[in-house]
Amino acid sequence: MVPGRCGWVGTMVLALVCAACGPSPAPVVVLVSWDTTRADALGCYADVAHWGLDLRAARHPSPRTPRVDALAASGVRHQWAIAHAPTTLASHASMMSGRDTRGARVPRNGFPIEPDVPLLAPRFAAAGWQSVAVVGASVLSRDMGLSRGFLVYDDHLTQKVRRRYERSADDVVDRTLAIVDRRSLVDHWTPLFLFVHFFDAHSPWDSSPAELRSTMVDPSYAGAVDGSSDSVDWLVKATRAGRVGSDDRIRARALYLAEVASMDAALGRLLDGLEQRFAMEDALVVVVGDHGEALDLPASRPYGHGFDVDLVASHVPFVASGSGRFAVPAGVVVDRPVGLMDVAPTIAAMAGLPVDPSASGLDLQPVWRGDADAAAILEERVLLAEATKPTQAEAAPDWNNRYKERGAFGRRLLVTESPWEDRTPPSAFELAPGQPEASDASRSSVERLEGALRTWDAGAPDYRDPEMTSETKAALRGLGYLD
Numbered sequence: 001m002v003p004g005r006c007g008w009v010g011t012m013v014l015a016l017v018c019a020a021c022g023p024s025p026a027p028v029v030v031l032v033s034w035d036t037t038r039a040d041a042l043g044c045y046a047d048v049a050h051w052g053l054d055l056r057a058a059r060h061p062s063p064r065t066p067r068v069d070a071l072a073a074s075g076v077r078h079q080w081a082i083a084h085a086p087t088t089l090a091s092h093a094s095m096m097s098g099r100d101t102r103g104a105r106v107p108r109n110g111f112p113i114e115p116d117v118p119l120l121a122p123r124f125a126a127a128g129w130q131s132v133a134v135v136g137a138s139v140l141s142r143d144m145g146l147s148r149g150f151l152v153y154d155d156h157l158t159q160k161v162r163r164r165y166e167r168s169a170d171d172v173v174d175r176t177l178a179i180v181d182r183r184s185l186v187d188h189w190t191p192l193f194l195f196v197h198f199f200d201a202h203s204p205w206d207s208s209p210a211e212l213r214s215t216m217v218d219p220s221y222a223g224a225v226d227g228s229s230d231s232v233d234w235l236v237k238a239t240r241a242g243r244v245g246s247d248d249r250i251r252a253r254a255l256y257l258a259e260v261a262s263m264d265a266a267l268g269r270l271l272d273g274l275e276q277r278f279a280m281e282d283a284l285v286v287v288v289g290d291h292g293e294a295l296d297l298p299a300s301r302p303y304g305h306g307f308d309v310d311l312v313a314s315h316v317p318f319v320a321s322g323s324g325r326f327a328v329p330a331g332v333v334v335d336r337p338v339g340l341m342d343v344a345p346t347i348a349a350m351a352g353l354p355v356d357p358s359a360s361g362l363d364l365q366p367v368w369r370g371d372a373d374a375a376a377i378l379e380e381r382v383l384l385a386e387a388t389k390p391t392q393a394e395a396a397p398d399w400n401n402r403y404k405e406r407g408a409f410g411r412r413l414l415v416t417e418s419p420w421e422d423r424t425p426p427s428a429f430e431l432a433p434g435q436p437e438a439s440d441a442s443r444s445s446v447e448r449l450e451g452a453l454r455t456w457d458a459g460a461p462d463y464r465d466p467e468m469t470s471e472t473k474a475a476l477r478g479l480g481y482l483d
């Protein structure tokens with residue numbers, strides 16, 4: 001135990017003395033991932049919307065995320081943060097390892113992160129921090145490898161939703177605060193890394209409180225879309241068949257935004273609860289999305305994610321705010337693209353952890369401070385993303401995602417190589433008025449990104465066998481079965 005500011009260790013004495021001089025705040029780093037959250041589902045990203053709906057403005061439900069918007073205003077917001085994969089486990093492997101999906105060797109859900117991939121929590125543990133994770137869905141259950149290094153990894157999920165288990169952001173927050181209140185588990189005078197995962201924005205969209213939802217949906221709607229799994233199934237079929245109506249699309253979007261609003265309210269409860277417990281005078285809070293959600297676009301693969309790496313799938317929120325040793329400049333908006341692989345190197349550097357020289361991501365702090373050289377590096381860098389579906393595209397011995405849609409992001413341009421006929425690369429992803437259309441992109445810029453994709457493919461890892469992971473093989477070998 002690290003003694004408080006008073007210098008006393010004994011519990012009774014500490015309580016008496018600290019009542020007079022105040023608690024000694026332990027450093028706290030909080031990483032909150034919002035599953036299935038498009039950047040434009042947040043109020044602070046409203047200027048980069050990809051909704052693609054040509055609907056009357058008066059009927060548009062708007063994002064309602066005051067807590068994360070306030071975090072962005074008090075800190076840094078990355079205007080163009082890119083997920084390297086459009087499904088949960090692969091994206092979190094990037095976020096926690098400082099590598100893209102190929103560097104982390106996680107092609108999709110169900111492939112555990114292998115033990116030799118460096119992750120953030122073990123690095124915190126090695127530096128004497130305690131780490132706690134509370135996850136919202138079974139795709140991140142402990143046997144998927146993300147639990148390595150955590151003192152507590154809470155994946156106690158009780159609500160069955162088809163093939164997975166999940167719980168609401170409110171439940172995740174209740175559980176998180178209950179864990180940090182268990183002094184036998186969490187020592188409030190030792191630095192704490194907290195990873196919190198909200199899953200509500202993933203369909204079905206039925207976990208937002210009724211009173212919140214009622215303020216975001218049109219009460220006159222009389223259609224079939226109620227946010228349930230069955231109604232999302234209906235939306236997929238009706239959209240593919242061209243039978244979905246504008247009212248249904250609006251309804252689905254409103255229900256989705258209500259789930260995001262609900263996660264924002266839960267974030268507020270989490271931060272308020274941590275403030276009461278840790279003072280948060282020496283704290284860093286990072287909020288990211290793990291990938292987006294198609295909703296009604298593209299119409300051939302609607303209401304889901306995994307098949308595409310277009311902007312609705314890849315453009316995610318990334319906001320950071322801090323205090324004390326983690327202070328970040330306020331009100332900074334970084335418009336050069338960054339990747340989720342930059343999350344771990346940035347957090348690690350801010351916490352003073354030893355550098356992971358094998359990581360591909362960057363410590364973004366120099367960019368936040370306006371360092372021109374660091375900004376130039378981001379300007380030149382190409383970020384890469386790959387779809388994780390369909391599994392039928394996988395062809396051993398090549399890397400599992402080699403023949404799925406892949407994308408390269410660089411200098412405001414997204415180039416995709418895609419098996420889908422309705423994809424027409426390249427596309428400009430700077431949507432501010434006055435920016436160049438995709439057709440204006442110079443051939444050399446497109447070729448640069450195409451070259452990056454070729455290099456990425458040439459260096460791809462080996463195929464991972466979904467039937468027998470390397471861990472399983474190692475375990476079986478250890479038992480003498482595979483020799």
Ligand SMILES: [Zn+2]
Pocket residue numbers: 035036086087088089290291
């Ligand atoms: Zn996800």
